[in-house]
Amino acid sequence: MSQRPFLLAAESDAPFPPAELALRQPDGLLAVGGDLSLPRLLNAYRGGIFPWFSEGQPLLWWSPDPRMVFRTERLHLASRFRRSLRRSAWQVRADTAFDAVVAECASRPRPGQDGTWITRGMQEAYGALHRAGHTHSIEVFDGARLVGGLYGVAVGRMFFGESMFSAESGGSKIAIAALATTLHAWGWPLIDAQVENPHLLSLGAERWPRPVFLERVRDLVVFPEPAASWTTRFGELPARRLADLPGV
Structure with a gap:
């Protein structure tokens, strides 16, 4: 398993990595970057992934275990x-x-x-x-x-x-x-x-x-x-x- 989150490709329709590859620490962190465009958000939710980050942070994408x-x-x-x-x-x-x-x-x-x-x-x-x-x-x-x-x-x-x-x-x-x-x-x-x-x-x-x-x-x-x-x-x-x- 990767010890770092994946860096998302710039294209808004680029696929996410499988949610099963999310980190254990911090729990569920899968990917960094990308944008909040409609295609990317829908791809995320279809894969059991959601964005969660604070002002000033890069975009962070999560799929925690358990859910x-x-x-x-x-x-x-x-x-x-x-x-x-x-x-x-x-x-x-x-x-x-x-x-x-x-x-x-x-x-x-x-x-x-x-x-x-x-x-x-x-x-x-x-x-x-x-x-x-x-x-x-x-x-x-x-x-x-x-x-x-x-x-x-x-x-x-x-x-x-x-x-x-x-x-x-x-x-x-x-x-x-x-x-x-x-x-x-x-x-x-x-x-x-x-x-x-x-x-x-x-x-x-x-x-x-x-x-x-x-x-x-x-x-x-x-x-x-x-x-x-x-x-x-x-x-x-x-x-x-x-x-x-x-x-x-």
């Missing part, structure tokens, strides 16, 4: 949180406030992090992916106010989660629960959650060995993309309905 994964039928919501959901008047939508969700994710402080990895260049790149129909946001509203949400990349029947936020307690939990429930109904079995943290584990995320994760990704990304917009397909979901849905 954090949600099964869409097994998301966990605590009983106390379910009881609060039954009284909620919040509504959940998709792709009606994408830029706002990304901006909120970028501006929220994270434990153990100094600044954000969602740089201006990252925001512009994922905005371009969104306009091309590959990146989507799930938004939780209290009236007209955005109180939580998440965004990620959809390829085939695989959703690669990127970031989520809460402006009010429970906002991100509702967003991920609504996403999981909807994707399960669509026949999408998995949500990539990338890197382990206690919040993801509390919601039922699982540690998957990288070879198992990559095998499932390769099976799922080949499905054709649906034609209808996510705003239309998702509709408007009352948050209180998530309290009693089976498997959530």
